[in-house]
Amino acid sequence: MQVSLINYTPNPELTIVAAARSSASQSTIEELRHKLSPRQINDLLKQLLDSGHLSPFEHASFTFSIEGISRVTSHQLVRHRLASYTQQSQRYVPLKEHHYVTPPTMSRQTDLLAKYQRAVENAHELYSQMLEAGIPAEDARYVLPQATETQLVMTMNARELLHACSLRLCLRAQWEIVELFERIKAEVERVAPRLGAELKPKCYRLGHCDEPESCGIFPTLKSKVEAK
Amino acid sequence: MQVSLINYTPNPELTIVAAARSSASQSTIEELRHKLSPRQINDLLKQLLDSGHLSPFEHASFTFSIEGISRVTSHQLVRHRLASYTQQSQRYVPLKEHHYVTPPTMSRQTDLLAKYQRAVENAHELYSQMLEAGIPAEDARYVLPQATETQLVMTMNARELLHACSLRLCLRAQWEIVELFERIKAEVERVAPRLGAELKPKCYRLGHCDEPESCGIFPTLKSKVEAK
């Protein structure tokens, strides 16, 4: 899996804070941009998050190139509707190199692992035969396993990044999408460290775990009540 | 594939027209609901469509149960972001019966078809072995072919239905999603015949084909110019 931030709104944190500030002030945006110190930016970001005023976070967007994720994960990812996706088409682009993802749980059972690899590779082999026999790529792909890798470009604004990370950095999410969002977080942190640090699983915001069972970071509400 | 309309805003056409009318009138909605004749509803729907005033079409929603589509098609479908989806989870629901979709282009080549069926069925067999060996369903599914059937519930409002059908009823879309939207259109026509009749490929609205090659219904702009 390769995730790289290929573009983003310059000065994302300043942009968010200056926009938010302008709505509660008689200063113009331009005046605010020059007045805000790094310390103030930091404090204002925190304040916005603590009070749930998230709309100013929409003014900063991040565009990622995402390669080498399975179709399992791309199908999950595009369910986040408040983002923009351009995905490599399996209809028009015949796959030449057949890369695929292997779940770690399989790697631990060598017997199954071998069968898995053979099944996936046979499917890829059959896919190529079909193309040669004149089956259109859009139909041949029905045989491709969901493990098959895909690539896409995704643009998400900071508000939706906060939301998606709150769900997908939760350890109850599937390992592959957790890894994807860990890499997304790392890329954001590189250019916007304060914002990146706020990309956290939902339990940090809730103060408790709302999943059926806790991973250990925060207790569930039920176990909190029982502990009393 | 099974598509059934399981719920919808009652009187969808009247709702759309009464809402639109209320914005350009001093009457209240209630007054309008009682004043509009079927003929007027028909004329007003046409007028809204011709003038591109599509927002009133958002006041009527349709909820479909969709079963027996491939994961190829569900992945395409959920790319329509202005709709609501609840899809059967392959993470939590271990597949018991293994149904899958076979593209018609394969059915015409009996040799390939047999190989396809064997590959898909072997993958499903390996999936079951993995579950027995303790691999979680969310990981075992990496071996499942994209042909594997899924089911979901989708709610879409009439404006987005107009838009999605304009793209997906185009014969350049993939046969499976064309069939899906033909069934969706048929279901809408059952309860809202005038609206259903307006669910058409984009060329009917454009007056020309904007695909690289025309299917024959309307010529492309390029061929129109050349014909002169």
Added chain:
Amino acid sequence: MQVSLINYTPNPELTIVAAARSSASQSTIEELRHKLSPRQINDLLKQLLDSGHLSPFEHASFTFSIEGISRVTSHQLVRHRLASYTQQSQRYVPLKEHHYVTPPTMSRQTDLLAKYQRAVENAHELYSQMLEAGIPAEDARYVLPQATETQLVMTMNARELLHACSLRLCLRAQWEIVELFERIKAEVERVAPRLGAELKPKCYRLGHCDEPESCGIFPTLKSKVEAK
């Protein structure tokens, strides 16, 4: 202010729960619709809310006719982007009757109140003069005070109703929009009592107040910490 529910997805609570259930079950939606008892519907709604699985709430929509709110409030209202609005046009519909909203804080100061009424009525009078002098309605309206009443049709799904009510039923929201959402809640409760009961200010979900000062229902986090 008049708020009436003019249309909605029939059986909204069953629809939400059946959709949610179908994603974690091998049953079809149709099977589920017949299997669910009122008690189960109740429990499942609670479970979805407690675990934050809110997407199934999108399958039920509610359409309201809203009359007699000020342009102050309609401007706030349409900021909720995940909803559909058809508003009476001040461009095309010349106002005949001039109704306006008076904030209660003014009613308590009789002197100011008289001045307010005179100013608003003079503005409306000038508006009519302008129309007579040939000024287009779309321009004459620049003189209209924000107190001027408007009417609109709004469709919102249950997920967005939960969200909008969490913000707008908070007593820190402005009195007029609080009243609007109290009436919306009452209308929903009439046809979907369990769902209606869940339309509550955000503090009920958070367990604390995230506003600068609490209205008294829940303490702020800061005062909670100080109390220890």
Added chain:
Amino acid sequence: MQVSLINYTPNPELTIVAAARSSASQSTIEELRHKLSPRQINDLLKQLLDSGHLSPFEHASFTFSIEGISRVTSHQLVRHRLASYTQQSQRYVPLKEHHYVTPPTMSRQTDLLAKYQRAVENAHELYSQMLEAGIPAEDARYVLPQATETQLVMTMNARELLHACSLRLCLRAQWEIVELFERIKAEVERVAPRLGAELKPKCYRLGHCDEPESCGIFPTLKSKVEAK
């Protein structure tokens, strides 16, 4: 009215084209970014527009500071839901300077103009008196005319800019919002001339006027048919 582009996705046109290209190619985004010549970028932008493949335009966003528009226009503007707004609050920010917009149709009738100015200024004067008398700003504003100026920060991606301009640059839109989008277009043209040039009224895309009466650029469909 002051409109300034305060931030945007760097290299917006390249970003759009590289994303689109990556979906139909085996190259990675990174490879594409270095391969595309200005000429190719130009041709690809045109091709995307002609074929209606607009989703890649979502990868480039533009953030504007907008000052000195009336509340008439801000209310229209925020109806574009696929954008982000942070507007100066009339609830929390007591207006000190009272700027307002005067429609040009009034300027031509000196008598009405004087009355208009007096009415607006009296309303602003009463607003200040109310604040002094302890009326909260959020209530005092009910007397403010819709002509009163406001300021906001808006972020819109290039796809929605294409759409909003297609509606708001139409000369049938209201003069103030036409001016607003002309300024927005000018700001985009400054940094992305090819994209900016594509921000045009809808008739350029349709090839005809779909309004009740044409402004003269393109004939209506009805008059086209009659001319034959």
